[in-house]
Amino acid sequence: MSEVLLRRLLAGNLRDPDSGEGIAVPTRKVTIAPSLRGGEAALIADLGLGSRLALIADPTTWQVLGARVSGALAARFTVTPVILPERPHADMETVQRIRAATSLAEGLVAVGSGTINDLAKYAAFLDRKPYACFGTAPSMNGYTSVNAAIMDGGVKKSLPAAAARGVFLDVDILAKAPRRMIAAGFGDSICRPTAQADWLLAHLLLDRPYRALPFQLLAEDETALLASPEGLLSGDPEAITRLARTLVMSGFGMTICGGSYPASQGEHLIAHFLEMRGDPAGANFHGEQIAVTTLTMARIQGETLRLEQPRLAPAPATIGTFLSFYGADVGATCWASFAGKLLSGERLAAVNHRLTQDWPEIRQAIRAVHRSATALESTLRRCGAPTRPSDIGLSDERYAEAVLHAREVRDRYTFLDLAADTGTLTRLVGATPVPAQ
Incomplete structure (x- = not known):
């Protein structure tokens, strides 16, 4: 099919x-x-x-x-x-x-x-x-x-x-x-549920555009790969073909949507931040980073979805703090993107009203596409992919910084933003700045 x-x-x-x-x-x-x-x-x-x-x-x-x-x-x-x-x-x-x-x-x-x-x-x-x-x-x-x-x-x-x-x-x-590259491809593809959950959140909460087709293109091959990822390690031709087709279809999903929305959300923001700040683990493949950051996003999404009645109270943000943290040029670029999704005044009130009225329905819709960090981690381990920051040469402190600041580098509204504005992100990163064990 x-x-x-x-x-x-x-x-x-x-x-x-x-x-x-x-x-x-x-x-x-x-x-x-x-x-x-x-x-x-x-x-x-x-x-x-x-x-x-x-x-x-x-x-x-x-x-x-x-x-x-x-x-x-x-x-x-x-x-x-x-x-x-x-x-x-x-x-x-x-x-x-x-x-x-x-x-x-x-x-x-x-x-x-x-x-x-x-x-x-x-x-x-x-x-x-x-x-x-x-x-x-x-x-x-x-x-x-x-x-x-x-x-x-x-x-x-x-x-x-x-x-x-x-x-x-x-x-x-x-x-x-190399087996690492094959596992990296699987890592790059396994972010589908976290990317879909983030994109659906922005749609349901902020009325951003959203399309179901990219995910339907992936469904059959993804199900087979998640059920039996060991074939990738052995170089089984059928498993390799399924992975190749999944990656091709994921690319087409981005093309159809006019952007990387269906395949790149919060998990990619964390990886982008690490690279921008001079990731010391420069020998890693992109998909290896995404394997780790996907588990982080799955955990953040799962914890945030447990909130019974979230209410946003964003911390103040100014261009001055961005310039101080990132430097003049990078700080100005990041601020220009981040400022577009800042919620304040009437806009903040409207989003909080929607959360009050519609959170049960929003939560139910996102839970339908979300996968737990525990399930994803098990699958990644069976494929030989990294699952912890230390697996890709990162300290807990360096990784925690990336999780806390990643939302600042792009204008995409993800669970990183919702978790930050409800106080969930600081609690999670402060307690356990690594993916679920």
Whole structure:
């Protein structure tokens, strides 16, 4: 059924359950196959990337798949490899380096996973060039999204990016990825319930837009993966295929919604804060961080949902405190985002009135999509994913700071905000600044 949903989505034959309208995505082709060897050029040929292609990789992804793809494409195209340094950073400096190196190319082909893909699709967006991607690991959900996570001026931003015209995933290659990267992909996907709960909260409490379709796209494969994550550790082709399809569908969910809302909420804010403040555990994969932060958000959501009658009493916040804590440039950027969701005066009164009137219904709706931290932790452990801050090299104090301040870096209203404004967040972090045991 999940494979059928993917085919219908690409063909434009899927209907939105909320509106009944047809759904279209800009990606033309997604191929998830046991092996793509020998067919690489044919996959690219009808995508309209032009005759001069730049292939973006790093030394590892070049060795794993890039050299093979480059050789195959060279039979039909002029190919210029652009090999970035090992473990490149997704920042503006690297984007500009790619743009300079690909100035003569008509199209870009990324060979890699998270960082390589983000860099290539953002460079493609800036230069208005088409691009496609050959994935090397089922480690993140950005292959089919139209946003890129880029560090800009010390702030981690989700920026508009080009849509991949084609995404090609060789299951044999994916299954040979380091177990940590596979577990990271599972970690990046397991935040679905916390992201959905946060997004639904903003919808029910503040009337923010919300859509059910992104989560319906994931349901079948997610259920199977949660029931038997051990197959990912053993490299089982069926499990790897399900994870790859889940990540692809998650990316499409973001594309359909015009932003990362269905896949990036409070759990990602904590990770973004850590990166902005110079996460000392820089060797971690993004999905490893999200595995840990998802458990934190699940616990915060669960505790906040236990409140019988929450009432918001936000602590005063000023641009001065932001500038003092973050510095002038980053502080001003964060304040500009945070100020948009500040609740005060009539707006605060209206939200408190809604909580008084509708909290039982709001709580019931969110509980229907929420998963407990205990259940999620058990599943992550069975997959070999990290579950505690110490697993990713963070002290309890450093992690507690991130949980307390993460809501300040974006304008998204999440359970971090509701918990902070009801006094729940300080109580939870002060008592146990780590995920549930």
